[in-house]
Amino acid sequence: MAHDHDHDHDRDHSELSEIELRVRALETLLTEKGYVDPPALDELIETYETKIGPKNGAQVVARAWSDPAYLERLRADATAAIAEFGFTGRQGEHMVVVENTPNTHNMVVCTLCSCYPWTVLGLPPVWYKSAPYRSRAVRDPRGVLLEFGVSLPEDKEIHVWDSTAEIRYLVIPERPSGTDGWSEEQLAELVTRDSMIGTGLALQPSELEAAQ
């Protein structure tokens, strides 16, 4: 990470104290008023910490790679096809899949806020919500990809999807070669979160071995 540690720690420390107090005061007040139910707050946190995350999306991609009939259903109505796994609801109400091909790379951003397909990817990482990504993804996606360690061939088309409405986009990365006959469970291991945002590619089988 290219930043000044001392400076950031100082800043975080002073901001943390004030924000901690503000959030605590607000939560206490809203609870006393009866607007929020503390066990519901715990349940909300627990859900996104343990139940909803990019493993959901990886299952969808692995099936799209394995099952041509499922891929057709995804293309026709991604919301319904993804619901076959039970992945429905908040920030995934209107899903669309976009497929990478040998000629085309897709990348998703929300320049105006932080729209992200929660049902299949969970909560967005900090960089996705940050000014550097939101400002540059639409203008210089190749440069952004280089920072993620991805160098695309010059002649590859790049499609950038700016999530301005309630449509949520899931990238189907290209299936790596050398995976013929793999089960959906094995294939899902190759599907990284970034490959479903479009800031990465699916892992090669050799990369998976190295990671394990």
Place this chain on the structure above:
Amino acid sequence: MNGAQDLGGQMGFGPIELEDKEPNFHAKWEERAFAITLAMGGTGSWNIDTSRHARETLPPPIYLTSSYYEIWTWGLEKLCLDKELITEGELKTGHMEEPAKPVKQVLTADKVAAALAKGGPADRPEQQPARFKVGDRIRTKRMHPEGHTRLPRYARDTVGVIEAVHGVHVFPDTNAHGRGEQPTWLYGVLFKGTDIWGPDSDPRLSLRIDLWEPYLDLA
């Protein structure tokens, strides 16, 4: 509005900071800020467009120097004050001084899973035929509304092609301001990168932006 949130194409923010492990939350207060924001959304006191507008109306110097959950917290305070669910005095002391105002519902733990699985669909029944069809060439409006809009600045007054007709969706520009959902057709619009960023930009870049009918005219 031309606020700090409209970041597409702005320059000078530096490299993307990638962090190790990428936790959802970096401190307890982030968890709580996240959860109270979702739970208050569940009371039905405002809609998603109102809450986005509450965040984007933060003064740009504050928006750009606040972390994500700080922005959510400032936005939530503002919404609660605007809807008179709390008072400034209560916010200072962190304790109830006035009786609670009735809200439509309170999200209880047993209802969390069902509420999340249901979500809040934005599509609505068709009331009138779509003005545009796939393949139509359109030009986005030149407009600078002071209120909420989802037509980013970088894509205004630009020619594109209708690539998808998504159906009729709630119109954020009115819904954010208590002027009703006024559902209208939503389109996926394809723009050439060079039509947005100029002839010297990447010829192999294209952008897809979801835009509502009132933002568009035939080119």
